[in-house]
Amino acid sequence: MPSISEKALAMPASPIRKLVPFAEQAKLKGRTVYHLNIGQPDISTPKIVLDRIKNIKRSVIEYSHSAGFESYRKGLAKYYADFGIDLDFNNIIVTTGGSEALIFAMQTCFNPGDEVIIPEPFYANYNGFSTTTGVKVVPVTAKIEDGFALPPIADFEKLITPNTKGILICNPGNPTGYLYSKEELETISSLVKKHDLFLFSDEVYREFCYDGAIPHSTLQLKGIENNVVVIDSVSKRYSMCGARVGALVTKNKEVLDMALKFGQARLSPPTFGQIAGEAALDTPQSYFDDVKEEYVERRNILVNGLNKIPGVVCPKPSGAFYAIAKLPIDNADKFCQWILEEFSHQNQTVMLAPATGFYATEGNGIQEVRLAYVLNKDALIKAVECLEKALEQYPGKVTIIQEAVTHN
Amino acid sequence: MPSISEKALAMPASPIRKLVPFAEQAKLKGRTVYHLNIGQPDISTPKIVLDRIKNIKRSVIEYSHSAGFESYRKGLAKYYADFGIDLDFNNIIVTTGGSEALIFAMQTCFNPGDEVIIPEPFYANYNGFSTTTGVKVVPVTAKIEDGFALPPIADFEKLITPNTKGILICNPGNPTGYLYSKEELETISSLVKKHDLFLFSDEVYREFCYDGAIPHSTLQLKGIENNVVVIDSVSKRYSMCGARVGALVTKNKEVLDMALKFGQARLSPPTFGQIAGEAALDTPQSYFDDVKEEYVERRNILVNGLNKIPGVVCPKPSGAFYAIAKLPIDNADKFCQWILEEFSHQNQTVMLAPATGFYATEGNGIQEVRLAYVLNKDALIKAVECLEKALEQYPGKVTIIQEAVTHN
Numbered sequence: 001m002p003s004i005s006e007k008a009l010a011m012p013a014s015p016i017r018k019l020v021p022f023a024e025q026a027k028l029k030g031r032t033v034y035h036l037n038i039g040q041p042d043i044s045t046p047k048i049v050l051d052r053i054k055n056i057k058r059s060v061i062e063y064s065h066s067a068g069f070e071s072y073r074k075g076l077a078k079y080y081a082d083f084g085i086d087l088d089f090n091n092i093i094v095t096t097g098g099s100e101a102l103i104f105a106m107q108t109c110f111n112p113g114d115e116v117i118i119p120e121p122f123y124a125n126y127n128g129f130s131t132t133t134g135v136k137v138v139p140v141t142a143k144i145e146d147g148f149a150l151p152p153i154a155d156f157e158k159l160i161t162p163n164t165k166g167i168l169i170c171n172p173g174n175p176t177g178y179l180y181s182k183e184e185l186e187t188i189s190s191l192v193k194k195h196d197l198f199l200f201s202d203e204v205y206r207e208f209c210y211d212g213a214i215p216h217s218t219l220q221l222k223g224i225e226n227n228v229v230v231i232d233s234v235s236k237r238y239s240m241c242g243a244r245v246g247a248l249v250t251k252n253k254e255v256l257d258m259a260l261k262f263g264q265a266r267l268s269p270p271t272f273g274q275i276a277g278e279a280a281l282d283t284p285q286s287y288f289d290d291v292k293e294e295y296v297e298r299r300n301i302l303v304n305g306l307n308k309i310p311g312v313v314c315p316k317p318s319g320a321f322y323a324i325a326k327l328p329i330d331n332a333d334k335f336c337q338w339i340l341e342e343f344s345h346q347n348q349t350v351m352l353a354p355a356t357g358f359y360a361t362e363g364n365g366i367q368e369v370r371l372a373y374v375l376n377k378d379a380l381i382k383a384v385e386c387l388e389k390a391l392e393q394y395p396g397k398v399t400i401i402q403e404a405v406t407h408n
Numbered sequence: 409m410p411s412i413s414e415k416a417l418a419m420p421a422s423p424i425r426k427l428v429p430f431a432e433q434a435k436l437k438g439r440t441v442y443h444l445n446i447g448q449p450d451i452s453t454p455k456i457v458l459d460r461i462k463n464i465k466r467s468v469i470e471y472s473h474s475a476g477f478e479s480y481r482k483g484l485a486k487y488y489a490d491f492g493i494d495l496d497f498n499n500i501i502v503t504t505g506g507s508e509a510l511i512f513a514m515q516t517c518f519n520p521g522d523e524v525i526i527p528e529p530f531y532a533n534y535n536g537f538s539t540t541t542g543v544k545v546v547p548v549t550a551k552i553e554d555g556f557a558l559p560p561i562a563d564f565e566k567l568i569t570p571n572t573k574g575i576l577i578c579n580p581g582n583p584t585g586y587l588y589s590k591e592e593l594e595t596i597s598s599l600v601k602k603h604d605l606f607l608f609s610d611e612v613y614r615e616f617c618y619d620g621a622i623p624h625s626t627l628q629l630k631g632i633e634n635n636v637v638v639i640d641s642v643s644k645r646y647s648m649c650g651a652r653v654g655a656l657v658t659k660n661k662e663v664l665d666m667a668l669k670f671g672q673a674r675l676s677p678p679t680f681g682q683i684a685g686e687a688a689l690d691t692p693q694s695y696f697d698d699v700k701e702e703y704v705e706r707r708n709i710l711v712n713g714l715n716k717i718p719g720v721v722c723p724k725p726s727g728a729f730y731a732i733a734k735l736p737i738d739n740a741d742k743f744c745q746w747i748l749e750e751f752s753h754q755n756q757t758v759m760l761a762p763a764t765g766f767y768a769t770e771g772n773g774i775q776e777v778r779l780a781y782v783l784n785k786d787a788l789i790k791a792v793e794c795l796e797k798a799l800e801q802y803p804g805k806v807t808i809i810q811e812a813v814t815h816n
Contacts, residue, residue: 001634001660002573002606008516008666017672044467053680054462059452061648061684066422096504096652099674107540108416112520128673132515165410198410226409240469242679244504244652252409258416264425265536266507271650272461272680276469 007134012127015357022340023351032348033340034383036371039174041321043239043294043374045276046287052279053272061271066263068094068247072278076247079281083206085219091251093259094269094277098204098233098246099125104259105229105248106133109198114165116200119151121324121358121365123174123202138164139360144326144368147315148176150184156191166198167191172205172215175358175370176324177299177317179209182216189221197227204233204246205320207288210296213318225251234273236321238280239291243273295321298373298380305384306371309391311399324355326368330396332356336369338394345389348382367398415542420535423765430748431759440756441748442791444779447582449729451647451702451782453684454695460687461680469679474671476502476655480686484655487689491614493627499659501667502677502685506612506641506654507533512667513637513656514541517606522573524608527559529732529766529773531582531610546572547768552734552776555723556584558592564599574606575599580613580623583766583778584732585707585725587617590624597629605635612641612654613728615696618704621726633659642681644729646688647699651681703729706781706788713792714779717799719807732763734776738804740764744777746802753797756790775806 016037023033067073073089080087095101110116112134118126120139130137140155142148156167167188172179180188192199201218209215218228233246248259299316303323306314311328329335332354343349355368373380391397424445431441475481481497488495503509518524520542526534528547538545548563550556564575575596580587588596600607609626617623626636641654656667707724711731714722719736737743740762747757763776781788799805 001662002517002604004516004662004666005519005522007519008669011666011669011673013669014672040470042468045469049469050464050467053464056458056461059458060450061453061457061650062448063649096678097675103674108412109410111413111415112542114413125673125675128669132670132673134520196410241471242469242676244676244678254409254412258412258419261416261419261421261536262540264422265419265533265540266511267505267533268650268652270504270652270678270681272684273678276680 007131011131012124015124016353019336019340019351022337026340026344026349030347031344034348034350034375034379034386036373036375036383037351037353039236039322039372039374040241041236041239041374042376043291045240046238046280046283048282049238049240049276049279053276056275063268064271064274066268067260068092068269069274069278072274075278075281080219080249083217085217087219087249091249091256093248093256093263094274095246095248095263096269097235097244098202098231099129101231101233101246101248102129102200102202103132104262105200105231106130106135107262108255108259109229110135110165113163115161115163116166116168117156117159117164118168118360120360121175121355123170124357126168127360136163137360141361141364142176142178144313144315144324148173148178148324150180150187153187153191160195164195164197166200168200168202170202172209172317172319174205174320175322175353175355177320177322179213179215179318185216185218185221189224192224192227199224199228200231201228202231204231204236207237208292208295208321209319210292210299211318215319219249219251227252229255234277234280238283240276240280243276244270245273245277295373298375298377299323301377301380302371302373302384305381306387309388311391321373323371323373324368325371328391328398329367329394330398331366332369334396335394339390343390343393345386348386350383350386350390415539419539420532423532424761427744427748427759430745434748434752434757438755439752442756442758442783442787442794444781444783444791445759445761446782447644447730447780448649449644449647449782450784451699453648454646454688454691456690457646457648457684457687461684464683471676472679472682474676475668476500476677477682477686480682483686483689488627488657491625493625495627495657499657499664501656501664501671502682503654503656503671504674504677505643505652506610506639507537509639509641509654509656510537510608510610511540512670513608513639514538514543515670516663516666517637518543518573521571523569523571524574524576525564525567525572526576526768528768529583529763531578532765534576535768544571545768549769549772550584550586552721552723552732556581556586556732558588558595561595561599568603572603572605574608576608576610578610580617580725580727582613582728583730583761583763585728585730587621587623587727593624593626593629597632600632600635607632607636608639609636610639612639612644615645616700616703616729617727618700618707619726623727627657635660637663642685642688646691648684648688651684652678653681653685703781706783706785707731709785709788710779710781710792713789714795717796719799729781731779731781732776733779736799736805736807737775737802738806739774740777742804743802747798751798751801753794756794758791758794758798
């Protein structure tokens with residue numbers, strides 16, 4: 001039997017996946033499991049999208065252009081214009097989800113062994129895409145005590161080597177929910193300009209900013225137009241993760257030309273998904289207003305509830321639909337398994353994502369979990385109640401001294 | 409401005425793409441261009457597929473399992489059983505087209521620098537996927553004089569080095585239309601077994617076998633179950649290239665486990681496409697009978713027509729919907745440009761794919777073109793007529809001595 005590749009062995013498994021059998025066991029015991037571990041929203045896809053799909057007129061489901069339908073790319077350019085981002089449709093390559101956009105960007109811009117600095121905690125799949133492309137992830141730690149604000153510029157500078165080729169941010173952030181201010185983005189911009197780095201910016205949660213916070217795009221930063229590559233996706237925006245449609249957006253013509261070669265090799269992004277994406281551009285503002293209101297209420301239930309539990313620290317996020325909480329426990333991986341395997345409260349329990357999977361620095365996040373508020377309000381109330389009871393009973397509970405936290 | 413990667417520079421552009429501006433120019437001059445250059449069939453997608461899409465009941469277009477819907481994978485296992493291929497649904501990972509299946513297979517099985525032997529001419533995008541994964545393509549030449557039959561085993565043996573890790577075949581073949589016999593597959597099998605290689609087999613044209621020819625799958629080969637990885641796709645089978653749904657199929661559990669990690673990083677294959685793919689499993693046999701009859705008629709018009717032109721040699725393919733023809737010309741790249749740029753017959757011309765893009769050996773295929781018979785019969789008759797006139801007028805025509813050709 002031939003041996004498999006080193007890359008395949010090195011490829012990280014999903015950090016949540018190892019808990020799946022314990023959740024399945026809990027369900028077999030008849031327990032309700034509240035899934036706070038996943039980023040799959042329960043929000044309905046806009047009606048206009050489903051209607052367009054139901055009224056498809058095509059008789060042949062053909063390939064599209066490798067960069068996506070021109071009409072869709074023109075529509076996307078208008079979408080960005082509404083956010084004050086000035087683009088030509090040729091600056092956009094439609095991809096198979098944000099995942100493919102990031103893979104194309106990494107393959108296009110980085111050689112194996114190149115280093116990319118990423119504020120941690122970060123979206124766990126960045127590890128997978130880095131392994132796939134041979135890129136070395138260099139974490140710079142954002143602290144829960146600072147509410148996950150941008151780490152000091154000096155922390156970045158310390159990590160820069162001759163191999164540093166880029167910085168990757170997610171804004172608003174998964175898993176922190178932190179939204180970078182205009183000033184923080186300017187700080188990153190100066191660093192990018194000084195060292196002539198690529199700046200990859202995952203902005204798939206752009207619509208989900210709360211309490212009047214306004215998202216700023218890296219595409220609006222002056223003087224680094226050839227450095228910025230934005231990763232985008234329709235997945236969360238319109239609650240249609242299964243459409244698998246995203247975009248690579250940049251003003252760097254060389255990056256576009258080269259990324260398109262990877263696009264040509266895989267022929268085209270999904271046709272049905274693009275039809276859905278194009279229809280979604282006509283989603284009424286009321287849809288987003290309703291969704292945002294819903295998420296704000298959910299966030300408040302979850303975050304306020306968590307912070308009332310003795311020893312729990314959970315910065316209030318300004319965007320996306322995730323929060324990281326520090327718990328008075330010895331080890332989040334153990335706790336997340338225990339709560340599924342050993343615990344129940346009124347025949348209910350909770351599935352959480354241990355935050356260790358979102359950190360690249362060994363030992364970081366060991367007391368933290370990520371919670372996605374993608375469940376309805378009643379379920380969230382019950383989930384918080386479960387968590388409170390679990391923290392009382394967990395054998396590995398510890399007393400932590402609560403530090404000052406920025407609740408921005 | 410930061411520099412882009414070596415991989416991006418090395419990535420081949422589509423070999424057909426450079427001709428596109430000349431085709432556009434010809435159209436601007438008011439000329440009809442018969443596109444024999446592409447693999448996008450004009451055949452309708454089965455009605456049952458479009459009906460299922462139009463009747464979608466979901467209100468949230470969610471991610472699926474990273475390996476695809478279980479119901480779809482179970483349906484696929486039944487589909488393979490109908491071809492005498494015995495599989496469990498766990499042997500199947502649903503992918504975003506055959507393209508992703510091949511990328512996953514290469515990433516999983518090959519290290520950068522590993523060598524894969526591929527009979528040439530081969531599907532040009534194999535070059536792109538090899539560049540992406542750092543794999544070295546080692547061509548073994550199939551000859552037009554032999555009708556593109558499997559090259560002698562001695563030719564393979566000569567190419568085997570300590571770095572040889574696999575063999576990649578396409579059966580029935582794009583761009584040759586050649587269908588390997590059971591005996592030829594046994595020959596490959598013995599080679600694979602002897603050197604313990606992976607055997608990747610692209611079988612996306614399985615349904616398109618003509619004149620009573622029966623396709624044999626590498627999944628049916630005994631004794632190399634852990635070596636075989638099949639690449640599959642719904643694209644051509646149901647004329648729905650835009651669905652972007654394929655599959656990686658293998659009995660090698662380690663390959664499945666590792667490939668799934670790459671699958672988890674990209675989250676899931678397209679949901680709409682999977683709904684379409686699952687619906688397509690119920691396509692009535694009459695659809696395939698009609699499509700095959702149509703392709704046989706088209707093939708006969710094209711291939712018989714070409715072989716009547718003095719100096720043209722075109723083996724009759726037993727499968728897929730491509731043919732390679734050797735023309736009495738100096739250079740196929742020049743000819744394919746000239747016929748678009750300089751030539752017209754009754755205000756019509758033809759777009760062809762120069763075969764050089766399908767060979768990895770420098771200089772091979774210089775007099776050859778690939779023709780896809782994806783146009784209706786009337787268009788094909790006119791295209792052949794154009795080609796005949798063009799060969800009379802082309803300034804670079806040469807006299808070739810016709811050799812014996814196997815018309816299988």
